[in-house]
Each structure stands twice: as C-alpha cells, then as structure tokens.
Amino acid sequence: MRGLQILIDGFAISSLYGIGALGFTLLFGVCGVLNLAHGGIILVAGLFGWWFASEYGIGPYGGAAIGILAGLIASYITYFLVVRPIQRSRAIPKSEEEIFVLTGTLLWGVMIQDGMDYLFSNNPVTMQPLLPGVINLFGVRTPRNELLIAGICWAVIGLLYLLVNHTRIGKQLLAAAINPRGLTLLGFQLSRIYLVVWTIYGLLAGLAGVLLASFFGVSSDNAGNLTASAFTIVILGGLGSVSGSLIAAYVVGYAETLTAYLLAPTLRPIPALLILILVLYIRPRGFLGRR
C-alpha cells in the first residue's frame, strides 16, 4: 500500500519537476543561457496566481491564467533588461559573457525574491486546488488535483514534443541549438528565434509556478531552492537535453519521495544532492548530455 502511494506521489512530483526543468534546459540548449533567476520567475507566477485567485475571486483557473501571464512577463523582463544587455554589451568580452549572465541573473533572481517578499511576505501560500476532491486509486486515497497536475504536465510535454519536432518554428529552434551561425546564413533571424524560446520558457516556468502553488504551495523563501532543483535536474540529465532532463526529474522526484516516506521528511533534499555529486564525478556531462 505504502509502495503504491510512493509510486503515485512520486509520479506527480516528478512530472512537476519535469515541467519546472524543461524551460530551463530549453533556454540553455537553444540560447546558451543559464538563467539563475529561474526560481524567481516560478515564484512570480505562483504568487500572482494565488493572489488573483484568492483576492479577486476569479477561481483557480482564472488565477492560473494570470499566473502564467505573470511568468511570461517576468521572462520577457529577464531577457530584455538583464540577459540581452549583457550579451550586447561591448565592454564585456565574449569569453566572459557566460560568467556575466550567471552573475546578472543571480542578482536579478535575488531582486525578484526580495520584491515578492515585500509584496506578499514570505509566508507560504497555497492556491486552491484546480480540481477538488479525493479519489480512491487501487486503495490509495489520492487527491484528484494531484492526478490532474500530472496529466497537465504530460500534456504540455507532449505538445512541446510536437512543436519542436513537427513544426517549422520547432525545426528552427533545433537548428539554432545545433548551429546558430548556419541558421543565420540561411537568412533566419536569430533574435526572433530567441524571442520565441523566451516566450516558451516564460509559459513553461509560469505553468510550473502555478501548478507548484496549487500542489505544494509557494513562499518567497523558495526561490533559491527552486533554482537549485531545476539546475540539479538539468545538469543530471545533461545540459540542453530535454529527454535527459525528464529522466533526471523522475530520478530526483522518486529519490526525494522515497526519502521523505521511508527515512524522514527533513532529509528530503539530501539524496538528490548526493546523486548529483556522484554523477558529476563519474559522468560530468550527465545522463544524456552531448559534447
């Protein structure tokens, strides 16, 4: 019985982690940007979603829509005010651009966290479930919300797969990830493709934030940990590899759930960190990383 419960809970948590890490890995794969403000953007979506849902009485779905919109706006601000100025600055040598993007987004993430702390305090808040009620699944009482969240996650993953592999814009994204120079020579505008990626990223991060708020709840204190989890999953799976990230999301999700159920909830974050260190020592490029 307990085994089944771990299986179901772990599945839902892992799907959520997958969605949380997907945008992050896409952004790195196509644009080469490691966005350390990731946790902050998730936070913005979750908190605004919760706030609109509870204060303005537009219900969980209206709140979720607002939250995703907030995530998208936060993503655009990150791109236009932080990342692009750094990439275009002539004072920053190309060889140090990566370090500057890391530092810049780190600071931006701190600013978001402080801003959210100021607006909403750091009390954890939970959005009302998208789907109330509990059902009995093979003898395990499971919230219907949990199943819905896992379903939404997999639907979105499927959509993204279709978009990347079967549409014209998706093929451009792939090409930009593999050889940006070649794509430019073919007459495609790289900046337009980057904008598309940041849009997808914003939607994914926004969705992750809203689902997180409805599943676990969010607090402005979480920003750093959210970034760290996404970073961990993405590195475990291999930077830039979408399927690798999904596998890693399940490894981390189940490792955490197992620890929480079998050892103690306080030890929850530790196994993922240990797995990460181990993998980095043995296979630094992660499960499915290229290069």
Place this chain on the structure above:
Amino acid sequence: MTLLRRPGPWIGLLLVLLAATAPGWLGAYYLGVLSTAYYFGVFAMSWDLLFGFAGEVNFGPTFMIGTGAYAAGLMNNAGFGIPLCIAGGAAAAVVGGLILALPALRLRGPYFGLVTLVAVLLLLDCIVIFAGVTGGEIGMMVPSILSVSAVTNYWYAFGFLAISAVILFGLSRSSLGLILQATGQDRIGAAALGFNVTKHKLAAFCISALFSGVAGAMITFYEGIASVDTVVSLALTVQIVIAVVFGGRRTIVGAIIGGIFLILFNELLRPLGQLNSLVVSGIALVVIIFFPDGALGWMFHSRDES
C-alpha cells in the same frame, strides 16, 4: 614616478589614513559597522582570487567561510582557547577548500558553479539536521569573544584586513596570479607553456579557503555567535559577488572597496527595510551591465583613454 602623479595611490593612502585614525573620531556603533565591513572585505578578496584570477565560477565561498566559523565555534565550545580555535577553523576551511577544488579540476563553468552551490546547500542541511550540536537555524553561541571594547575589536579587524590585503595583493601580482589568470582564460594554453595547472589551482583554492576560514572564525568570535545568516547563507554569497563586481574584478583592492562600500550602503539604506537588498542588487545589476569592470576598472579605463 608616474605612479605618484596619478590620483589613485594618493586616494588610497588617504583612505588608509582615515581608517587607521577612525577610532579617534568615530563612535562605537560605526566602529562596529566598519569592523564587520573589514571581515566582509576579506571574504570578498578571497573570492576575487578564485573568481577574478582563476576564473572559477565559485558560488560556494560560504562553504569555506562557514566551515571555518563552525569548526572554530565547535572547538571553542569544547574548551580550546581563541587562537587555537582560529587555527583549527583555518585548517578545517582549507580541507573544505580542497574538497571544493577536487571537482574544479574536472569540471568547468556552470557545472562547477552548481557543485559549489550544492556544497553550500549540503552544509546548510547538515547544520539544520545536527541542530543539537550546531544550534541549527538559531546559531551556535561561543563562550569566548575577542574583546568587549569596540576599539580593540576595530583594531583586530583592521589589522587582519591589512595583513590579508598585503598578502593577497602580493600573491595576485606574483607569478601565481599571472599563471592563474592564464589558466582561467586558456587552460590548455597555460598547460602547454609548461605550468602545472593542477598545482596552481589547488594553491589558489587553499589560499582562498585559508583567508575565508580565518575571517569566518574571527567574525564568529567578534559577534559571539556562529549563525547561518552571517557565515553560510546564500544571501552572503550574493553579497560577496556584488562587492567584487562592484569594486572591480581581478583587482583584490577593488574587492575591499566594494565590500566596505556595500556594508556602509546597507547601513545607509536601513530605513528602506525589506527593500534594502532589492535596491542594492539592482544597483549591482546596473553596474554589471554598464560598467562590467567595476569602480576601479572604470577609473583606470577612463584615465587610459584620456
């Protein structure tokens, strides 16, 4: 001789003179603020050695600082005297630095950055899990303190900063600093020139850890408590990053200026309350985008052009 015609060294001398006479004309409260700022300056300098010179994206300076601080605190609670505790803290921090250096030999850029971040998170988790010994999130009280007098404490901090600055600045201008820069920019090139990259990198980590650890231990005995907020938290890492970027990377001296400026600035913005850190991070972000070489770099650049 051209050096004497530049304003830089004279401004520096003036600042050192002001700092050395501060106990004569400053109140106890501001001496306390400055003491904290000096320890913080050492954190920033140690980090600059790794980030600016060796080019390591080290998000874990607080791993070394925290290891030093908590090791010293634990020894003090076990009944050892302050000097021995500081030495013990320094030794623990160097071991911590070596643990961090091992992945640095294999991993580059973001991969290494993540490992250091994870190291800090693990240390935080350990402190919380072993709360019985470490005091958890509240912090660990230590029985001894450096001194009750603000003036004496100021001299300890100032002396420590001065000694660290001279040693670290000297090292950064020595062949070690040059080789580290070369390694940071082109690892294979540096190795091809016959430099032992591994050895120099390990040395940089040990030196950085040594100063971080001693500073962590001293700030513990200055404040009488080792707490997550003052020596381990990620917020401290961010502040160190801001200080170094603000003052100017790869200068060591810039790190001190940035560090002291940041602490004074925090003090100035205290009325803003919660928004304080938001404003400081925002200013640092603007500095990164528009003046990526920081205050010192900007001063020198503008002079070179004129």
